[in-house]
Amino acid sequence: MQTCRQILCFRANWRESADFDDSRVPDWLEVRSDWQGYTISTVPWVADVARIMGTLSADDTLEGWIEHLNSLGLRGIVPVDCEELWEDRRFG
Numbered sequence: 001m002q003t004c005r006q007i008l009c010f011r012a013n014w015r016e017s018a019d020f021d022d023s024r025v026p027d028w029l030e031v032r033s034d035w036q037g038y039t040i041s042t043v044p045w046v047a048d049v050a051r052i053m054g055t056l057s058a059d060d061t062l063e064g065w066i067e068h069l070n071s072l073g074l075r076g077i078v079p080v081d082c083e084e085l086w087e088d089r090r091f092g
Contacts, residue, residue, distance in 0.1 A: 005044060008065055009085050012038040013076025020073035028056060029069075038074060039085050 012020075014037040025031045028047040032039045042065065050056035058068035066077050 007044055007082055008042045008062065009080050009082035010040040010065070010069060010077050011036065011080050012040060012069065012074040012078075014038055016075035017073060020075075024072060026050070026056070037076070039080075040069060040074070040077075041082060041085065 014033060017038060020038070022031060028043050028050050030041045030043060047056055047060075056068075058064045062079050066079075069077050
C-alpha cells in the first residue's frame with residue numbers, strides 16, 4: 001500500500017471555483033481562504049487512513065491531488081510551496 005508521507009499545498013482561484021462547497025471538504029484536506037483565493041494543504045496522516053478504508057482514491061501525486069480537488073469543485077489549482085502558505089498565516 002502506498003502511503004502519503006508529505007504535506008502538499010495548493011492555491012485555487014475563488015472566482016473559478018464558484019461550484020465549490022466548503023461543507024464537503026473531507027478531513028484529509030485543510031482549506032482556507034484569503035484575499036488571493038483558497039489555500040489547500042493535505043493532511044497525510046488522515047489521508048493514509050482514508051486510503052486504507054477505501055474512501056480516498058486519489059494518487060499521492062500532484063496530478064492525483066489536483067484531480068481530486070477538481071472533483072470537489074475547486075478550479076485554477078496550482079501547487080505552491082507549503083512554507084509560503086504557513087508564512088502567510090504567521091503574519092495574517
